[in-house]
Amino acid sequence: MRVLIMLFLLVPILEIWFLVAAGRGIGWVPALLLCVLTGVIGAWLAKREGLQIFRLAQVQLSRGELPGEAILDGICVFMGGLLLLVPGFLTDIFGFLLLIPYTRGIAKLFIKRWLYKRIRNGQLNILTFNKFNRF
Incomplete structure:
Protein backbone atom coordinates (compact mmCIF):
# COMPACT_ATOMS: atom_id res chain seq x y z
CA MET A 1 0.00 0.00 0.00
CA ARG A 2 2.87 2.37 0.77
CA VAL A 3 4.31 1.73 -2.67
CA LEU A 4 1.04 2.78 -4.32
CA ILE A 5 0.87 5.95 -2.27
CA ALA A 43 -3.48 3.69 -29.03
CA TRP A 44 -2.85 2.30 -32.51
CA LEU A 45 -0.08 0.02 -31.24
CA ALA A 46 -2.16 -1.18 -28.27
CA LYS A 47 -5.06 -2.02 -30.58
CA ARG A 48 -2.79 -3.90 -32.98
CA GLU A 49 -1.01 -5.86 -30.26
CA GLY A 50 -4.27 -6.54 -28.43
CA LEU A 51 -5.88 -8.01 -31.55
CA GLN A 52 -2.83 -10.23 -32.18
CA ILE A 53 -2.96 -11.50 -28.60
CA PHE A 54 -6.70 -12.13 -28.88
CA ARG A 55 -6.19 -14.17 -32.06
CA LEU A 56 -3.37 -16.15 -30.43
CA ALA A 57 -5.56 -16.92 -27.41
CA GLN A 58 -8.36 -18.09 -29.71
CA VAL A 59 -5.98 -20.42 -31.55
CA GLN A 60 -4.62 -21.80 -28.29
CA LEU A 61 -8.12 -22.38 -26.92
CA SER A 62 -9.23 -24.10 -30.14
CA ARG A 63 -6.29 -26.51 -29.72
CA GLY A 64 -7.32 -27.22 -26.14
CA GLU A 65 -4.36 -25.33 -24.68
CA LEU A 66 -4.51 -22.86 -21.82
CA PRO A 67 -3.59 -19.38 -23.08
CA GLY A 68 -1.44 -18.46 -20.06
CA GLU A 69 1.18 -16.51 -21.99
CA ALA A 70 -1.51 -14.76 -24.01
CA ILE A 71 -3.25 -13.72 -20.80
CA LEU A 72 -0.01 -12.24 -19.45
CA ASP A 73 0.56 -10.50 -22.79
CA GLY A 74 -2.97 -9.12 -22.63
CA ILE A 75 -2.44 -7.79 -19.11
CA CYS A 76 0.80 -6.09 -20.19
CA VAL A 77 -0.80 -4.54 -23.29
CA PHE A 78 -3.76 -3.35 -21.21
CA MET A 79 -1.45 -1.76 -18.65
CA GLY A 80 0.64 -0.21 -21.44
CA GLY A 81 -2.50 1.27 -22.99
CA LEU A 82 -3.56 2.70 -19.64
CA LEU A 83 -0.15 4.26 -19.11
CA LEU A 84 -0.35 5.87 -22.54
CA LEU A 85 -3.67 7.48 -21.61
CA VAL A 86 -1.97 9.35 -18.76
CA PRO A 87 -0.53 12.57 -20.16
CA GLY A 88 3.22 12.80 -19.83
CA PHE A 89 6.43 11.41 -21.21
CA LEU A 90 7.49 9.13 -18.37
CA THR A 91 4.28 7.09 -18.38
CA ASP A 92 4.40 7.03 -22.20
CA ILE A 93 7.87 5.46 -22.08
CA PHE A 94 6.71 2.71 -19.72
CA GLY A 95 3.53 2.27 -21.76
CA PHE A 96 5.49 1.77 -24.97
CA LEU A 97 7.83 -0.66 -23.22
CA LEU A 98 4.81 -2.80 -22.32
CA LEU A 99 3.50 -2.69 -25.89
CA ILE A 100 6.70 -3.73 -27.67
CA PRO A 101 6.85 -7.56 -27.74
CA TYR A 102 10.53 -7.88 -26.73
CA THR A 103 10.39 -5.56 -23.74
CA ARG A 104 6.97 -6.95 -22.82
CA GLY A 105 8.67 -10.35 -22.50
CA ILE A 106 11.00 -8.88 -19.89
CA ALA A 107 8.04 -7.43 -17.99
CA LYS A 108 6.30 -10.82 -18.14
CA LEU A 109 9.33 -12.46 -16.52
CA PHE A 110 9.08 -10.02 -13.60
CA ILE A 111 5.33 -10.66 -13.29
CA LYS A 112 5.86 -14.44 -13.31
CA ARG A 113 8.55 -14.22 -10.65
CA TRP A 114 6.32 -12.01 -8.52
CA LEU A 115 3.38 -14.43 -8.86
CA TYR A 116 5.51 -17.52 -8.10
CA LYS A 117 6.98 -15.79 -5.05
CA ARG A 118 3.52 -14.93 -3.74
CA ILE A 119 2.32 -18.50 -4.32
CA ARG A 120 5.37 -19.97 -2.53
CA ASN A 121 4.95 -17.61 0.42
CA GLY A 122 1.28 -18.52 0.74
CA GLN A 123 0.12 -15.01 -0.09
CA LEU A 124 -1.73 -16.23 -3.19
CA ASN A 125 -3.54 -19.53 -3.01
CA ILE A 126 -4.65 -20.88 -6.36
CA LEU A 127 -6.91 -23.45 -4.71
CA THR A 128 -9.17 -20.72 -3.32
CA PHE A 129 -10.36 -20.06 -6.85
CA ASN A 130 -11.95 -23.53 -6.89
CA LYS A 131 -14.67 -22.27 -4.52
CA PHE A 132 -16.30 -20.59 -7.47
CA ASN A 133 -16.17 -23.70 -9.69
CA ARG A 134 -18.59 -25.95 -7.74
CA PHE A 135 -21.20 -26.26 -10.47
Whole structure:
Protein backbone atom coordinates (compact mmCIF):
# COMPACT_ATOMS: atom_id res chain seq x y z
CA MET A 1 0.00 0.00 0.00
CA ARG A 2 2.87 2.37 0.77
CA VAL A 3 4.31 1.73 -2.67
CA LEU A 4 1.04 2.78 -4.32
CA ILE A 5 0.87 5.95 -2.27
CA MET A 6 4.46 6.80 -3.21
CA LEU A 7 3.70 6.13 -6.89
CA PHE A 8 0.61 8.35 -6.78
CA LEU A 9 2.73 11.14 -5.32
CA LEU A 10 5.97 10.65 -7.22
CA VAL A 11 4.70 9.95 -10.76
CA PRO A 12 2.70 13.20 -11.19
CA ILE A 13 5.61 15.24 -9.83
CA LEU A 14 8.02 13.60 -12.28
CA GLU A 15 5.56 13.97 -15.17
CA ILE A 16 5.11 17.67 -14.49
CA TRP A 17 8.87 18.12 -14.24
CA PHE A 18 9.44 16.33 -17.59
CA LEU A 19 6.67 18.31 -19.29
CA VAL A 20 8.05 21.62 -18.02
CA ALA A 21 11.58 20.62 -19.07
CA ALA A 22 10.34 19.60 -22.53
CA GLY A 23 8.38 22.84 -22.80
CA ARG A 24 11.49 24.85 -21.99
CA GLY A 25 13.66 22.81 -24.34
CA ILE A 26 11.48 22.56 -27.45
CA GLY A 27 8.63 24.95 -26.66
CA TRP A 28 5.22 24.28 -25.17
CA VAL A 29 3.40 23.71 -28.49
CA PRO A 30 5.83 21.03 -29.78
CA ALA A 31 5.83 19.40 -26.31
CA LEU A 32 2.03 19.31 -26.31
CA LEU A 33 1.92 17.94 -29.86
CA LEU A 34 4.51 15.31 -28.97
CA CYS A 35 2.43 14.26 -25.97
CA VAL A 36 -0.70 13.93 -28.15
CA LEU A 37 1.26 12.11 -30.87
CA THR A 38 2.58 9.50 -28.43
CA GLY A 39 -0.99 8.92 -27.26
CA VAL A 40 -2.28 8.39 -30.81
CA ILE A 41 0.60 6.10 -31.80
CA GLY A 42 0.26 4.24 -28.51
CA ALA A 43 -3.48 3.69 -29.03
CA TRP A 44 -2.85 2.30 -32.51
CA LEU A 45 -0.08 0.02 -31.24
CA ALA A 46 -2.16 -1.18 -28.27
CA LYS A 47 -5.06 -2.02 -30.58
CA ARG A 48 -2.79 -3.90 -32.98
CA GLU A 49 -1.01 -5.86 -30.26
CA GLY A 50 -4.27 -6.54 -28.43
CA LEU A 51 -5.88 -8.01 -31.55
CA GLN A 52 -2.83 -10.23 -32.18
CA ILE A 53 -2.96 -11.50 -28.60
CA PHE A 54 -6.70 -12.13 -28.88
CA ARG A 55 -6.19 -14.17 -32.06
CA LEU A 56 -3.37 -16.15 -30.43
CA ALA A 57 -5.56 -16.92 -27.41
CA GLN A 58 -8.36 -18.09 -29.71
CA VAL A 59 -5.98 -20.42 -31.55
CA GLN A 60 -4.62 -21.80 -28.29
CA LEU A 61 -8.12 -22.38 -26.92
CA SER A 62 -9.23 -24.10 -30.14
CA ARG A 63 -6.29 -26.51 -29.72
CA GLY A 64 -7.32 -27.22 -26.14
CA GLU A 65 -4.36 -25.33 -24.68
CA LEU A 66 -4.51 -22.86 -21.82
CA PRO A 67 -3.59 -19.38 -23.08
CA GLY A 68 -1.44 -18.46 -20.06
CA GLU A 69 1.18 -16.51 -21.99
CA ALA A 70 -1.51 -14.76 -24.01
CA ILE A 71 -3.25 -13.72 -20.80
CA LEU A 72 -0.01 -12.24 -19.45
CA ASP A 73 0.56 -10.50 -22.79
CA GLY A 74 -2.97 -9.12 -22.63
CA ILE A 75 -2.44 -7.79 -19.11
CA CYS A 76 0.80 -6.09 -20.19
CA VAL A 77 -0.80 -4.54 -23.29
CA PHE A 78 -3.76 -3.35 -21.21
CA MET A 79 -1.45 -1.76 -18.65
CA GLY A 80 0.64 -0.21 -21.44
CA GLY A 81 -2.50 1.27 -22.99
CA LEU A 82 -3.56 2.70 -19.64
CA LEU A 83 -0.15 4.26 -19.11
CA LEU A 84 -0.35 5.87 -22.54
CA LEU A 85 -3.67 7.48 -21.61
CA VAL A 86 -1.97 9.35 -18.76
CA PRO A 87 -0.53 12.57 -20.16
CA GLY A 88 3.22 12.80 -19.83
CA PHE A 89 6.43 11.41 -21.21
CA LEU A 90 7.49 9.13 -18.37
CA THR A 91 4.28 7.09 -18.38
CA ASP A 92 4.40 7.03 -22.20
CA ILE A 93 7.87 5.46 -22.08
CA PHE A 94 6.71 2.71 -19.72
CA GLY A 95 3.53 2.27 -21.76
CA PHE A 96 5.49 1.77 -24.97
CA LEU A 97 7.83 -0.66 -23.22
CA LEU A 98 4.81 -2.80 -22.32
CA LEU A 99 3.50 -2.69 -25.89
CA ILE A 100 6.70 -3.73 -27.67
CA PRO A 101 6.85 -7.56 -27.74
CA TYR A 102 10.53 -7.88 -26.73
CA THR A 103 10.39 -5.56 -23.74
CA ARG A 104 6.97 -6.95 -22.82
CA GLY A 105 8.67 -10.35 -22.50
CA ILE A 106 11.00 -8.88 -19.89
CA ALA A 107 8.04 -7.43 -17.99
CA LYS A 108 6.30 -10.82 -18.14
CA LEU A 109 9.33 -12.46 -16.52
CA PHE A 110 9.08 -10.02 -13.60
CA ILE A 111 5.33 -10.66 -13.29
CA LYS A 112 5.86 -14.44 -13.31
CA ARG A 113 8.55 -14.22 -10.65
CA TRP A 114 6.32 -12.01 -8.52
CA LEU A 115 3.38 -14.43 -8.86
CA TYR A 116 5.51 -17.52 -8.10
CA LYS A 117 6.98 -15.79 -5.05
CA ARG A 118 3.52 -14.93 -3.74
CA ILE A 119 2.32 -18.50 -4.32
CA ARG A 120 5.37 -19.97 -2.53
CA ASN A 121 4.95 -17.61 0.42
CA GLY A 122 1.28 -18.52 0.74
CA GLN A 123 0.12 -15.01 -0.09
CA LEU A 124 -1.73 -16.23 -3.19
CA ASN A 125 -3.54 -19.53 -3.01
CA ILE A 126 -4.65 -20.88 -6.36
CA LEU A 127 -6.91 -23.45 -4.71
CA THR A 128 -9.17 -20.72 -3.32
CA PHE A 129 -10.36 -20.06 -6.85
CA ASN A 130 -11.95 -23.53 -6.89
CA LYS A 131 -14.67 -22.27 -4.52
CA PHE A 132 -16.30 -20.59 -7.47
CA ASN A 133 -16.17 -23.70 -9.69
CA ARG A 134 -18.59 -25.95 -7.74
CA PHE A 135 -21.20 -26.26 -10.47
